[in-house]
Amino acid sequence: MTLLAVERIKLLTTRSPWWCALVALVVTAGFTALVVGNADEEFPATVASTQFGYSFGLAVIMVLAALAVTTEYRFGTIRTTFQAVPNRAAALLAKTTVIAVLSLIIGEITAFVCWGISLLLQPGADLALNSTADWINVAGVGVVYAVASVIAVAVGILVRHSAGAISLLLIYNLAVESLIQLIPSIGDDIYKWLPFNVANKFLTGAGESNAGRMAEAGAPLSSSPLSPGWALAYFAAFAAVLLTIAITTAKRRDA
Amino acid sequence: MIEATGLTKRYGPTLAVDDLSFSVSAGRVTGFLGPNGAGKSTTMRMMLGLDRPTAGDVRIGNRHYDELDHPLRTVGALLEAGWVHPNRSARNHLRWIARSNDIPDRRVDEVLGLVGLTSVAGKRAGGYSLGMQQRLGIAGALLGDPEVLLFDEPVNGLDPEGIHWIRELMHTLAGEGRTVFVSSHLLSEMAQTAQDLVVIGRGKLIYQGTTDDFVASATARTVRVRSPQLPELKQALTRREVSFDESDGALTVSGMDSDAVGELAFAAGVTLHELAPQRGSLEQAFMQLTGEAVEFHTGEPTPD
Incomplete structure (x- = not known):
């Protein structure tokens, strides 16, 4: 508990997390307002369309999480941390937990604000959360943000430089996964198992939350063969493996 | 501790x-x-x-x-x-x-x-x-x-x-x-x-x-003395049990200040050509001691 309190103080006594949280909310909500605001008879607003913009906030969350680690390396406070808490694994796990919880909270607020805005913009549309798929699509966004923040923390620990870690994360998340699809013959098979594609499967499933709207008219569905539950487990396991590698490396390395 | x-x-x-x-x-x-x-x-x-x-x-x-x-x-x-x-x-x-x-x-x-x-x-x-x-x-x-x-x-x-x-x-x-x-x-x-x-x-x-x-x-004081009558001076110093080194026709006397060396020479009737107190600074002494152990030397020009 002590270590969680320490990391909470550290995270919340600088400004960048607050800015990142605000940016994640504004960017995602803005995109949602555009999509939902333009819905019409032909393309009605659905629960899924209220969450089309989640990946924008996701990118910002990963920046927040990576920065929370890399700034500690940049300003040397990671050494003070290890000096105060020689058990590096415990210190880094506490940090990861605090960042993941903050990301979860930001994700939930963002998702429900987006859903709320959509209700205001399209009072006639069927946006009620009346199935498990609907609930997962909205409330699951916070969970995906939390797991993605763990991935970003792990990359931050491994890379240690802000610019390097952030570009790696953003280029991977925004470009590499989709570009892999372009590899002839095997590209699609690899893509099925890439983490952010799988995370999308968890959120959107087979398109149930997009009911009333043709699949091709919404955001493309994930090609992952997993069920939503297993998709989340797979995404979380990927993050856990990455974090384990990162912490093992940090323990062995000179601080 | x-x-x-x-x-x-x-x-x-x-x-x-x-x-x-x-x-x-x-x-x-x-x-x-x-x-x-x-x-x-x-x-x-x-x-x-x-x-x-x-x-x-x-x-x-x-x-x-x-x-x-x-x-x-x-x-x-x-x-x-x-x-x-x-x-x-x-x-x-x-x-x-x-x-x-x-x-x-x-x-x-x-x-x-x-x-x-x-x-x-x-x-x-x-x-x-x-x-x-x-x-x-x-x-x-x-x-x-x-x-x-x-x-x-x-x-x-x-x-x-x-x-x-x-x-x-x-x-x-x-x-x-x-x-x-x-x-x-x-x-x-x-x-x-x-x-x-x-x-x-x-x-x-x-x-x-x-x-x-x-x-x-590190900062032991020494006095450099030159004299045309070195043997007599050395004798006088040895009698007083003062240690010294000899090099280039000069003595480096340690454990005695320049006043005392001058008076001693006068008493022994020895002519002096040079009587110079040598006082290494702390930093000089430190450099001497660690000199061989310094990691980064400045490049010294090599004579051609």
């Missing part, structure tokens, strides 16, 4: 610290002296468990740093004053450090008062001057009221008032029975601060003992 045995740190092909063994005792200020790049900071990082020794180990009160429960309550350290997030206030910086070792928040305000930062405690640390950052770093080291204090080059870049303040502080801390280990590359600084010295060069131990002995041996 601090005991290093066979401490070694290798970075690729370079040995930063080479089989270093020394001990630091409580109740005294011990200077850790060596030219830049001699391995002082690396040694201090190994003491704090930040760097892993390639071989050997260092113990604080018979325990490794990572075995200490609430380490900040045993060892306080200031390695680099810049290790602060620039957008965090001094108070918040100390608050998280205090929390990590279950140190009550009121101690944060106590140490802020102790180093004279109370009035600016709420301001962002990035806006602090070098001297203020140094004070904040010292506040961090004192937080846990530790028995052992490590300071790496604490007076670097400070004004005379700040230097004086740090010197007094270290004496006070040692006077309270604490172990104070402070590194510097300036012998003149250490001569005024430290009672004991650990001197290293190129990662190797050069000297361990009291500062007085080191300074005395």
Whole structure:
């Protein structure tokens, strides 16, 4: 508990997390307002369309999480941390937990604000959360943000430089996964198992939350063969493996 | 209190610290002296468990740093004053450090008062001057009221008032029975601060003992004398049991000042052509001692 309190103080006594949280909310909500605001008879607003913009906030969350680690390396406070808490694994796990919880909270607020805005913009549309798929699509966004923040923390620990870690994360998340699809013959098979594609499967499933709207008219569905539950487990396991590698490396390395 | 045995740190092909063994005792200020790049900071990082020794180990009160429960309550350290997030206030910086070792928040305000930062405690640390950052770093080291204090080059870049303040502080801390280990590359600084010295060069131990002995041996005064009647002069000196070296037709007399050498020559009826007191400065002596152990020499032009 002590270590969680320490990391909470550290995270919340600088400004960048607050800015990142605000940016994640504004960017995602803005995109949602555009999509939902333009819905019409032909393309009605659905629960899924209220969450089309989640990946924008996701990118910002990963920046927040990576920065929370890399700034500690940049300003040397990671050494003070290890000096105060020689058990590096415990210190880094506490940090990861605090960042993941903050990301979860930001994700939930963002998702429900987006859903709320959509209700205001399209009072006639069927946006009620009346199935498990609907609930997962909205409330699951916070969970995906939390797991993605763990991935970003792990990359931050491994890379240690802000610019390097952030570009790696953003280029991977925004470009590499989709570009892999372009590899002839095997590209699609690899893509099925890439983490952010799988995370999308968890959120959107087979398109149930997009009911009333043709699949091709919404955001493309994930090609992952997993069920939503297993998709989340797979995404979380990927993050856990990455974090384990990162912490093992940090323990062995000179601080 | 601090005991290093066979401490070694290798970075690729370079040995930063080479089989270093020394001990630091409580109740005294011990200077850790060596030219830049001699391995002082690396040694201090190994003491704090930040760097892993390639071989050997260092113990604080018979325990490794990572075995200490609430380490900040045993060892306080200031390695680099810049290790602060620039957008965090001094108070918040100390608050998280205090929390990590279950140190009550009121101690944060106590140490802020102790180093004279109370009035600016709420301001962002990035806006602090070098001297203020140094004070904040010292506040961090004192937080846990530790028995052992490590300071790496604490007076670097400070004004005379700040230097004086740090010197007094270290004496006070040692006077309270604490172990104070402070590194510097300036012998003149250490001569005024430290009672004991650990001197290293190129990662190797050069000297361990009291500062007085080191300074005395390093700055022994000599007098250079030239005379057309050297044999008579040598006789006179030998009769007085004064030691001297002979080279290039001149004597270098140690243990006697130039006045005494002149009077002795007059009494012996010896003509002198030169009588020159040679006084090595502390820094010169230090350079001589560590000369062979300096890592980075300036390139000397080679005669063609």
